Amino acid sequence: MSLLEVRQLRTSFRTDDGIVKAVDGVSFSVEKGKTLGIVGESGCGKSVTCLSIMGLNNPRNTISEGEALFKGQDLLQMSPRKLRALRGNDIAMIFQDPMTSLNPVHTIGKQLVEAVMLHRDVTGRDAKLRALELLKAVGIPHADRRIDDYPHQFSGGMRQRVMIAMALINEPDLLVADEPTTALDVTTQAQILRLMRTLQEEFETAIIMITHDLGVVAEVADDVVVMYAGKVAEEGSVDEIFTRPHHPYTWGLLGSLPRLDADVERLVQIQGSPPSLLKPPRGCRFHPRCPYVLDVCDSVVPELLPVSNSPQHLQACHLDEETKDREVQKLLAGTLAEAS
Amino acid sequence: MLFLAVTIVTYVIFYVTPSDPARLAAGQGATPADVERVAERLHLDEPVWEQYGRFLWQLVGEQSLGESFVNRQDVNDIVLRAAPVTAALVFGGAIFWLTLSIPIGIISALKPRSLVDRAGMVFVLIGLSAHPVWIGLIFAYFIGFKLELTPITGYADFFNPSQEQGGPVQWAYHMLLPWSTFAILFAALYVRLIRANVMETMNEDYVRTARAKGAPERQVIRSHVLRNSMLPVVTILGMDIGIALGGAIFTESIYSLPGLGRQVLQSYENFDLPVIQGIVVFSTLCIIIFNLIVDLLYAVIDPRIRLT
Numbered sequence: 001m002s003l004l005e006v007r008q009l010r011t012s013f014r015t016d017d018g019i020v021k022a023v024d025g026v027s028f029s030v031e032k033g034k035t036l037g038i039v040g041e042s043g044c045g046k047s048v049t050c051l052s053i054m055g056l057n058n059p060r061n062t063i064s065e066g067e068a069l070f071k072g073q074d075l076l077q078m079s080p081r082k083l084r085a086l087r088g089n090d091i092a093m094i095f096q097d098p099m100t101s102l103n104p105v106h107t108i109g110k111q112l113v114e115a116v117m118l119h120r121d122v123t124g125r126d127a128k129l130r131a132l133e134l135l136k137a138v139g140i141p142h143a144d145r146r147i148d149d150y151p152h153q154f155s156g157g158m159r160q161r162v163m164i165a166m167a168l169i170n171e172p173d174l175l176v177a178d179e180p181t182t183a184l185d186v187t188t189q190a191q192i193l194r195l196m197r198t199l200q201e202e203f204e205t206a207i208i209m210i211t212h213d214l215g216v217v218a219e220v221a222d223d224v225v226v227m228y229a230g231k232v233a234e235e236g237s238v239d240e241i242f243t244r245p246h247h248p249y250t251w252g253l254l255g256s257l258p259r260l261d262a263d264v265e266r267l268v269q270i271q272g273s274p275p276s277l278l279k280p281p282r283g284c285r286f287h288p289r290c291p292y293v294l295d296v297c298d299s300v301v302p303e304l305l306p307v308s309n310s311p312q313h314l315q316a317c318h319l320d321e322e323t324k325d326r327e328v329q330k331l332l333a334g335t336l337a338e339a340s
Numbered sequence: 341m342l343f344l345a346v347t348i349v350t351y352v353i354f355y356v357t358p359s360d361p362a363r364l365a366a367g368q369g370a371t372p373a374d375v376e377r378v379a380e381r382l383h384l385d386e387p388v389w390e391q392y393g394r395f396l397w398q399l400v401g402e403q404s405l406g407e408s409f410v411n412r413q414d415v416n417d418i419v420l421r422a423a424p425v426t427a428a429l430v431f432g433g434a435i436f437w438l439t440l441s442i443p444i445g446i447i448s449a450l451k452p453r454s455l456v457d458r459a460g461m462v463f464v465l466i467g468l469s470a471h472p473v474w475i476g477l478i479f480a481y482f483i484g485f486k487l488e489l490t491p492i493t494g495y496a497d498f499f500n501p502s503q504e505q506g507g508p509v510q511w512a513y514h515m516l517l518p519w520s521t522f523a524i525l526f527a528a529l530y531v532r533l534i535r536a537n538v539m540e541t542m543n544e545d546y547v548r549t550a551r552a553k554g555a556p557e558r559q560v561i562r563s564h565v566l567r568n569s570m571l572p573v574v575t576i577l578g579m580d581i582g583i584a585l586g587g588a589i590f591t592e593s594i595y596s597l598p599g600l601g602r603q604v605l606q607s608y609e610n611f612d613l614p615v616i617q618g619i620v621v622f623s624t625l626c627i628i629i630f631n632l633i634v635d636l637l638y639a640v641i642d643p644r645i646r647l648t
Contacts, residue, residue: 152643
């Protein structure tokens with residue numbers, strides 16, 4: 001059994017302009033100790049998917065349907081009290097912006113201790129020792145002194161380390177990381193990703209890594225879900241997505257990835273911008289931006305189907321496989337000089 | 341700087357106003373010669389800048405605000421006698437408006453469009469629209485006169501029970517109406533302020549972090565929302581108290597409280613410059629001091645401002 005199995009998740013927001021279907025029938029599963037990358041442009045529903053699983057959307061204007069089975073229990077049907085007991089304990093989350101994700105008026109020690117005390121019946125002193133242990137594990141220098149510092153006394157990278165420490169402090173089975181490196185500079189990004197991988201092995205945590213950066217996915221993910229406009233465009237193992245991508249949107253994402261090992265004149269960009277989810281395009285949601293658009297694309301919604309001879313690799317595109325193979329060869333020849 | 345600017349402006353305004361304080365001070369039926377003598381005694385015959393210099397000299401050298409034109413009383417005494425009354429009104433009023441606005445503000449922020457929120461908004465509209473004089477008269481009429489629950493006017497001394505009215509009980513009894521009148525406008529403002537701040541803080545990322553940790557809603561609000569949302573309230577509260585200490589003119593007039601506001605009104609009618617100037621000096625000091633207190637307090641609540 002998968003650690004987390006999401007089936008037909010739908011999340012919509014009521015807004016003044018109408019109902020926004022931010023997530024529309026998304027399914028995926030996360031295996032124990034593995035990393036799932038969720039990729040897509042801004043506004044395609046990646047974060048909302050995870051917030052729905054965590055039950056962190058504003059209940060006042062959000063409706064979530066479908067199933068999110070965590071160890072067999074449906075998170076969406078769970079009582080708030082039971083969900084709270086899971087959150088921060090079995091499932092933890094780190095956020096995009098470490099500058100604003102820590103409370104400015106409490107010391108980081110206090111915030112870490114709070115995370116422990118919420119789920120463990122321990123004394124404050126033990127909780128603080130645990131906090132110290134984690135701060136050392138995430139590589140904060142002079143952790144015993146810095147534990148009494150306030151968030152503003154840390155740099156962005158250090159704050160994200162604190163966030164990771166806080167997320168892992170109760171040894172969760174699943175860590176949801178919502179663009180954890182987006183707000184950081186490139187060298188810090190690499191450090192944080194390496195740290196997450198090391199800790200993942202140490203704690204045997206499964207990770208959902210939300211990102212718009214395929215480079216990050218290539219580095220950490222085992223499986224990949226490519227999302228577009230609230231739907232899954234393609235999903236499969238990281239090897240399949242990078243060597244046999246089947247969806248024109250994935251091609252676009254891959255083509256826009258800068259590479260040092262290939263001689264590329266210009267980066268390819270996907271024309272246009274993601275559609276408004278208030279009124280998504282009919283048929284395939286990618287068709288207005290798709291260079292390979294067919295007649296069926298604007299009327300029939302493509303189903304998410306397995307690729308022939310690779311049942312784990314799913315894709316939702318009307319294009320026939322021959323054309324796809326040909327285009328992929330071109331793409332790989334052009335941008336992925338050495339496909340790895 | 342602020343201090344100099346404020347006092348100079350007071351002097352200038354006083355002298356451009358068409359008036360003859362010497363004649364008023366000399367009293368009715370005074371001959372022109374009398375008026376001249378009075379003017380000379382009060383140094384009103386000197387140029388403005390000399391008078392201002394004399395005022396500053398006295399203030400710095402002797403810590404004296406001078407004497408009243410009208411009754412030759414020491415202005416220091418006048419201010420010190422009136423200030424406690426105003427202070428009682430302002431601080432009591434502040435407690436009133438905070439106990440009223442903090443719970444209403446927080447509840448309406450947490451449950452927008454609920455009954456409390458809507459009732460709170462009605463209260464805010466009334467509080468903002470109604471003039472304190474009108475509210476004061478309404479209160480005085482219904483609560484004081486019709487229901488005879490409280491005295492309508494007057495002030496009872498807190499510390500000198502030897503007088504016919506005095507002592508803490510009488511004092512609080514007399515202050516009830518003024519407090520509520522004075523507090524209503526501010527309570528309305530603060531309900532809005534607190535509601536907006538709490539709602540804004542609820543959307544902060546660290547509040548989401550706290551929920552992601554599995555903290556129950558009560559703890560999220562108590563430990564992560566409230567303190568952060570009170571930061572701006574503290575600033576504004578400090579300034580409001582500082583300003584109000586200079587005299588709550590309307591409230592004091594309605595209830596005949598012998599505070600700074602009523603004093604300044606009376607002195608203005610008599611063109612009693614030293615007393616006006618004294619009260620201006622005093623309230624400027626209050627504003628400066630309270631801004632300082634706010635800054636210090638801020639450092640206590642907000643670690644980002646703390647000096648290392």
